Amino acid sequence: MEEQSAPTPAHRPAVLLVDDEESILNSLRRLLRGQPYEVLLASSGAQALEMLAQRPVDLVMSDARMPNMDGATLLASVRQLYPATTRIMLTGYADPSAIIKAINEGQIDRYISKPWNDEEMLLILRQALEHQHLARERERLERLTRVQNDQLKLLNSTLEKHVSARTAELQQTADMLDLAYEELKHSYVTGTEVFSLLANLRLPPAKQTNRQIIELVRGYCKVHRLDEAASRDLTMAAALYNIGKLSWTDSMMTTPSDLLHSTDRxxxxxxxxxSESLLMTLDPMKDAARLILHHQEHWDGSGFPDRLKGEAIPLGSRLLKLAVDFVELQRGLILERQMNSDEALLYLRQYSGRLYDPELIEDFIKVCALVSDITLTDPSVKVLGTRELAAGMILARNLNADNGMLLLNAGKVLSALLVDKLISFEAMEGAKYKVFVKVPEEGEAALLAGS
Structure with a gap:
C-alpha cells in the first residue's frame, strides 16, 4: 500500500519575539498585525525558553542585548534544544563580537539592525519562513523516498513490472528534491542581497556600492557564461564583501582608504x-566567504591579508577586486577625489599587472560598457593631457577640477584660449587633468575653429 498523506489545514507559523523593551515588542506586534502569523511575546530569554518548552515555535527573533541572558546565548540554546526553529538576531548597534558569537554558537539565519525598515522586516520574516518550509518539505520528501525504497525492495522479489513503475516514481521524487534544493539555494542568494541592502543603510546614498557591484559581477558572469555555482558564489560575495565594515564608525565608513590614519588603516x-569570519559558519556561504577573504590581494603580491600573488589569488577574488575598486573609486572611498567611470577604468588600466590581473582588465572594461555610462570603448574618444589639446577638439565628458568643481561641459568645442586657460589652471592647482575629447575631421575642425 502506498503511503497516503491526509490533507491538513494551512499551517499558521508561530513567531516568538523576544526583547526586554516593551516599546519594541509593541512596535513589532503592531507591524505583524494582519500577517498570517501567530505572534508570541517574551520579555526575557528565560521566559522565551519556558514558552518554547510548552509549544512548538517556527521562528524566534531576539534582541542582542538583554539583562541576565543576552540574545546570542538564547539563540544558542534554541539551536541546541529546537534546531529546526529559525533564529534571527535584532540589534541596535554594530558589535562584531556579539555577531560572531551569535553566528558561531546560535548559527543565526539572519541579522537585522535597529531601527528597521518595516517593509524589509516583513520581507525578511517571510523569506525566512519560506526557507524553513522548503527545508521541511525536503525532509518530508526524503522520508517518503526512504519508505518507497523499502517498498521497492519488497516488491522486487515478486513483480518485475511493478519494479519498473516504482523506479519511474522514485525518479520523479528525486527531481522534486533537486527542485526543492535549487529553490533553497536561490533563496540564500536572495537573502544575501536583502542583507546587503540593510548593511548599506550605514552609508549615505552617494557612498553605497553593493548594488552596482552585484550588477557588474552578474553582467560579467552572463557575458562569459560562468557556471551557476560560480555565478552564485560571486553574487553572494559582491553582496556581502563589506559586511566586516559594519562595526566601523560612520566617519571611517565614508573616509577614503588612502586618507586613513595608521590605526584605522x-x-x-x-x-x-x-567579513570571512562572519560568514564561514554558514555552509552555503563558504566558497563566497573565501572570495571575500582574498578580494584585496594584489596581482604583484603586495595586497592583504595573505599577500597572495598572481594566479594563487582565486579567480573570483580577482574579478571582485576589479568590480569593488571600479565602484569605490567613483564613490570617493579609495581616493579623496571622486572619479567618473572612464577615469576609474583608466586607473584600473594604469595598475594592471600591479594591483589587477592583466588578463581580466579588457574583458572587464567591455562588461562595464554594457552596464555603465562610459566612453572609453569608443574608438573616436582620446584621453589627453592639457598640453596635448588643440583648438577644434570636442569634450566627450564633463571636465571637473580635483575639488569637484565643473570646469567645462561635455560637447564644448575647445579654442586656443580655452586650452591656454586649462593649462594655467592646472598649474595653479598643482593637478594633472585627464581630458576625454573627440578629434573631428580636418574640414570639420576648421569650421569649428572658425566659429
Whole structure:
C-alpha cells in the first residue's frame, strides 16, 4: 500500500519575539498585525525558553542585548534544544563580537539592525519562513523516498513490472528534491542581497556600492557564461564583501582608504578577514566567504591579508577586486577625489599587472560598457593631457577640477584660449587633468575653429 498523506489545514507559523523593551515588542506586534502569523511575546530569554518548552515555535527573533541572558546565548540554546526553529538576531548597534558569537554558537539565519525598515522586516520574516518550509518539505520528501525504497525492495522479489513503475516514481521524487534544493539555494542568494541592502543603510546614498557591484559581477558572469555555482558564489560575495565594515564608525565608513590614519588603516586591512569570519559558519556561504577573504590581494603580491600573488589569488577574488575598486573609486572611498567611470577604468588600466590581473582588465572594461555610462570603448574618444589639446577638439565628458568643481561641459568645442586657460589652471592647482575629447575631421575642425 502506498503511503497516503491526509490533507491538513494551512499551517499558521508561530513567531516568538523576544526583547526586554516593551516599546519594541509593541512596535513589532503592531507591524505583524494582519500577517498570517501567530505572534508570541517574551520579555526575557528565560521566559522565551519556558514558552518554547510548552509549544512548538517556527521562528524566534531576539534582541542582542538583554539583562541576565543576552540574545546570542538564547539563540544558542534554541539551536541546541529546537534546531529546526529559525533564529534571527535584532540589534541596535554594530558589535562584531556579539555577531560572531551569535553566528558561531546560535548559527543565526539572519541579522537585522535597529531601527528597521518595516517593509524589509516583513520581507525578511517571510523569506525566512519560506526557507524553513522548503527545508521541511525536503525532509518530508526524503522520508517518503526512504519508505518507497523499502517498498521497492519488497516488491522486487515478486513483480518485475511493478519494479519498473516504482523506479519511474522514485525518479520523479528525486527531481522534486533537486527542485526543492535549487529553490533553497536561490533563496540564500536572495537573502544575501536583502542583507546587503540593510548593511548599506550605514552609508549615505552617494557612498553605497553593493548594488552596482552585484550588477557588474552578474553582467560579467552572463557575458562569459560562468557556471551557476560560480555565478552564485560571486553574487553572494559582491553582496556581502563589506559586511566586516559594519562595526566601523560612520566617519571611517565614508573616509577614503588612502586618507586613513595608521590605526584605522590597520583596521581597514582587517575587514576582509572580519567579513570571512562572519560568514564561514554558514555552509552555503563558504566558497563566497573565501572570495571575500582574498578580494584585496594584489596581482604583484603586495595586497592583504595573505599577500597572495598572481594566479594563487582565486579567480573570483580577482574579478571582485576589479568590480569593488571600479565602484569605490567613483564613490570617493579609495581616493579623496571622486572619479567618473572612464577615469576609474583608466586607473584600473594604469595598475594592471600591479594591483589587477592583466588578463581580466579588457574583458572587464567591455562588461562595464554594457552596464555603465562610459566612453572609453569608443574608438573616436582620446584621453589627453592639457598640453596635448588643440583648438577644434570636442569634450566627450564633463571636465571637473580635483575639488569637484565643473570646469567645462561635455560637447564644448575647445579654442586656443580655452586650452591656454586649462593649462594655467592646472598649474595653479598643482593637478594633472585627464581630458576625454573627440578629434573631428580636418574640414570639420576648421569650421569649428572658425566659429
Amino acid at each position: 590597520d583596521r581597514y586591512r582587517g575587514y576582509p578577514k572580519q
